Amino acid sequence: MTGDAPLDPLALGGVVVAVQANYYWVRLTGDRAALKLQARRLGLGADEPVPARLLCLRRGRLKKIGQQVMVGDRVVVEEPDWQGQRGAIAQVLPRSSSLDRPPVANVDRILLVFSLAQPALDPVQLGRFLVKAELTGVPVLLCLNKADLVDGATQEAWKERLAGWGYRPILTSALTDPSLGSLRGALAGYTSVLCGPSGVGKSSTINRLIPALELRVAGVSGRLERGRHTTRHVELFELPGGGLLADTPGFNQPALDCGPEALAACFPEIRDRLKLGQCYYGDCLHRDEPGCAVRGDWDRYGFYLALLDEAIAYRDRQRSTADGEATLKRKTRRDGQDTYEPRLESKRYRRISRRSRHQALDQTVEGIDWQRLETLETLDGDPEDWVETD
Template sequence: MNYATTNQQENNTELLGTVTAVQANFYRVRLANGNLSTKESSFQYLLCTRRTRLKKIGQKVMVGDRVVIEEPDWQDARGAISQVLPRKTELQRPPVANADRILLVFAVAEPALDPWQLSRFLIEAESTNLELCLCLNKCDLITEEVRKQWQSRLKDWGYKPVLISAKQQQGIEQLFQLLQGTITIVAGPSGVGKSSLINQLIPDASLRVGEVSGKLQRGRHTTRHVELFELPGGGLLADSPGFNQPDLTCEPMQLAWYFPEARERLQQGICQFGDCLHRDEPNCVVRGDWERYEYYREFLEKAIAYQKNLQDTPDEESHTKLKVKRSGKAQYEPRLATKKYRRRSRRHKHQSLQDIYSDRSVDDLDEDFI
């Protein structure tokens, strides 16, 4: 028995922890023996279930959630989650609660840095409203001059990138400082060096693989599966398979706010029309001579097309839907046609979005989807 930790219970204080992985109905919880910024990474983990009461009230438990644990069984490292503390932030793709920041990783070469692709990812990251840190990797492959060119170009976009080389371990210390004591989600396209960077940040590979249960092992590339890994200097890091194909699913009216250049203009002036989409409207403060304005126009058309498609064809895509019963059994049922004149509930709209953009498989489903 671990007396050091049980003391917390004897003192009548709650046993608190952070959920670092979720699979089916099990939650791996890192106990809070101190705060996130502690230098000692001697955290204890419990494999927990969720109290029936939480299921009944529909309280979901997400990775990143701060939870209260009851009846810890120290011998078998088990427990039960009895309460989920209020979330600071909540992200759907990847599903992470209380994340502080997105660390968007791109490479300056191999593959070549494509401003259009970078912008797609930036928009996706901006739309989360989390703090955004842009990290440019593989700086060992370019000259000082090219480095400066990128820095200056990105400054005009409104970003101050952290330049690193995971291979030559340059700039890693700067990132360590930044990530300390916070929950960060790593995102970026394939091949830019995310894994190499994570290996630098968390050199002890055993920290990256769930030790509690074989079921919690890494490597399931579904948008639903996400895991938090402990940084040796304190803080938690999540890889984000669900963040790798950004779609322009935001409200067209919101899009301009996700471009720092446009945001600045909107903060300094007012368009004549309240519903200005900053295309050809008279007296628009956003339209103008800034590098990414053309991207804005292009992304806007995509966002409009996406919203239109969502309104027109939510039910025609599939004539069946997956229904998960209270017993946990899943079965396909015919979809009912949505009556054109019936207003769809917000909850329904929300679910449609998720259905279209999650690649979850039947065995990923749990009772949260009832």
């Protein structure tokens, strides 16, 4: 990804780190010296510092072509107003990935956090989170926290077991290790999204990784934390060692919405077995078919079979939906005949209603000057129209 380099020599490159209503916080990226030079060329005073972030609106042209802007998007910013710390997003660079929940683009790693104790590591729950993470296609980084609560033999046993599943977990203790060096190293330079069940130490881990942030840990302010996490609000925070981390844990209700084929692809064990030999039937479900290369005496095979039932039920539901609602849209022609066409719009690109955008304004976001946002709205009328500069 070369998103750091602005395409136009007079434009600025950045990454969207937070979205509120139709305002976007863009963190300017690129080499500091080059950025400074560029900012000077674009009107920044000789002794003024380059702001880290600009509050941007989307150019009318992007709106017209239906180009949505997500957290994580690499963008080109034009016409910076250095005093007001504002700008306009003129272009969104192609995305390498795009997650639904939380809605973040260009995610490089899913950081899955579980604990070795309190709560005890539940292999079935871990398995479901792993499959859900694998479904996104983004590489998974598994972190087992609260290592301080179990002995060395238990730690080794889990490492060995998970190696059999195809994962190499990083063991941490957010309580006793102030730096979390190994985890920090594994996240450096990447955009990561954190997920995992509650109570495992996600907030504690984020606080260690980004001390400036000081998210409230459970017990200190459970209410506030629940408030944060029930919203769809996402923000990317800069890791001191490089990289970005989304503070909002994703997919906390791991219902699996996938068919059998996608399910099998979510198991590293199955992928490995299929590299060594093919099943006799091309559409093998790896259940009881003859000549299956996957069926066997491996740790998670029973777990795979259990999920397979769910995946088959999911596929059947999809197929039997009378008008194929999930993937096809029914249109009735003038002669009364029904035709079907693929539903193009996927959920994540659907427009957010004005009402929910305004509800989003009620949420607190660190760093956003709400007073100024409100002033802007009153002074300039409909903020949606504020962007119509071209």
